[in-house]
Amino acid sequence: VKSLVRLKSLTDELRLRASTTRNIGIEELLSRNFASEDTTPKVLLIDERKSSVERIQKMLRDRADLDVTHDPHAGFFQAAETSYECVMISTAFADFDPLRLCSQLRSLDRTRFVPIILLAEEGEEERIIRGLELGINDYLMRPIDQQELTARLRTQVRRKRYNDQLRASVTQTIEMAVTDGLTGLHNRRYLDSHLQTLFDRAEARRRPLSVMITDLDRFKAINDAHGHDGGDEVLREFARRLRKNVR
Template identity: 50%
Template sequence: MTARVLVVDDIIPNLKLLEARLTAEYFDVVTATNGLEALEICERGECDLVLLDVMMPGMDGFEVCRRLKSNPETLHLPVVMVTALDQTADRVRGLEAGADDFLTKPIDEIALIARVRSLARLKFVMDELRNRAETSASLGVSNAIPHALGGGEGGRILLVEDRPNSAQRILTALRGRYEVDVEADAHQALFTATERDYELIVVSLGLSDFDGLRICSQLRSLDRTRHTPILMLADLEDRQRILRGLDLGVNDYLVRPIDANEIVARARTQVRRKRYADALRSNVQTAMELAVIDSLTGLNNRRYLETHLLGLMEQAGRHSRPVSVMILDIDFFKKVNDTYGHDAGDEVLKIFAARVKHKVRGGDLMCRMGGEEFVVVMPDTRLAVAQAVGERVRAAVATSPFPINNGERAIAVTVSIGVSQSMGGESTDAFLRRADQALYLSKNSGRNRVTGAAA
């Protein structure tokens, strides 16, 4: 996987060294020698990831990172701080500024490439979510994308650790900020992870009876936990396993002995990023639903009908099984709108949809075609049965007045219905056209009736 990496360092030899290492791994490299230049490059969208030196004249790396993470246009950019400072307090300061990781000079080349690849994957996923969310927001079908990462505290964490002393230290560090569940049994941990909504899973690589990396791999393969951040706890000698974990999709790691402030900072970083990604996914999901759902009635719309019906007709043709459709049109609906207002008309449409849905089978598909016209698709249903269902629907609509204006009055409503059957082997347009012709026969014959059209 390639990516555009921005390397920021005021010392030219350091800049050239990192550029050479990354270029050898087929990354595209952009360089900057000061904080302002780096901010401008990021704001123009010319990089996917930032390797940021801490000690620079003027604006140091901490300030550059803070500005990147406070800007809605750049807050999703992964930032790795590169520094000669190796104290825990320095790492915590960087993480609190919003950095995704810390690399200490002299830089381990293998660790550098593993971390860059891992964060590049994360960035590409985030870009796709942002692009879809921005498109949806611009079309007005979902909320605007979030413009901040949020606080990152609160929520639930699962800790998979069978060392009692280690588990207790972590619990003490996180207490008051997160609700932490501890699971010492690795097999049970996988079940526990899928049963509750965790915002972070912390996995020890030093489990006595199970490979911690296997847990990480299994968590990544399960739908329920695929997007949950994973933080590994490792020992100094676990270097190769750490790199392997990053390749498997683990988000971050901590090397023992674990500093309380650092695990809090890393947990906060992962939780903030997850909440941001979840908000983007929610926007995308909302847009997908709105694309196929009629907002007034909650039924599927015409776009969904066309795709669904095509699949059913192909199945009907392969298995010689019938499929029937009903087209329903509310009689004199324009008069309802003209007499009582469009709000009353909306009430009628919602009540109508609920009544019809109550009278058809659970496996039938009801859609709103537009206006006062609806369609019910009935798999494995012959014409005679579909007509009987149509008669049941017609009676349910006609026999009880519809309350409008918040129940202040009730009006009589009737529906005309056309029904047709297909065994496949024709287009959906031809199939629906026959039902539509039957509907016109119902209307021309006095309305409030059901008419069937044979194939």
């Protein structure tokens, strides 16, 4: 229950941010057709038992783009360097604690939100509980049933893609809110919110604050002679030169 509540809290926070940074409601995001329905998920399996790997490969054929590694240390770096949508970790290592790998994946920024499914043996309830407390998303008990594996994997991938979509929406909306679409420069809204901070900092540091205001002379003549597309191009080039020369 604690694990599920933690996941829901994360999603709720992202949904709140998305809905408060956009004029549209969350319904638009919910109604979108997420890629989970038509895109094969990229999944990493970390398991040192060859027979287990072959069985899971057979189960997920045509259902997942599955990478396999037998070494948990190599698996950690592989997970960090590749954009996986789920990592499945076996508990059946001869001389390695799989929960240590789960903890490492949760502590790394790049893999913090990647779903982790633990593949456990009968009698490992205590290890599963510790895994859930560390942040694994789900688990399967051996012998693994193909339909259960497919369903649980699909659920985790769908949740990850939904949360990724929310994060991207929040980031994009914030960026759109403070930048001009044509030039890419900061807009009036950014100035209004940022200028007071600059004044406060200048006052605290007892340093002068300079403001430069620029204007493009005879700009209407450019629009009249070359059309609005020509005028837009001049504005974009002017903005490019500003960015190149002004901090």
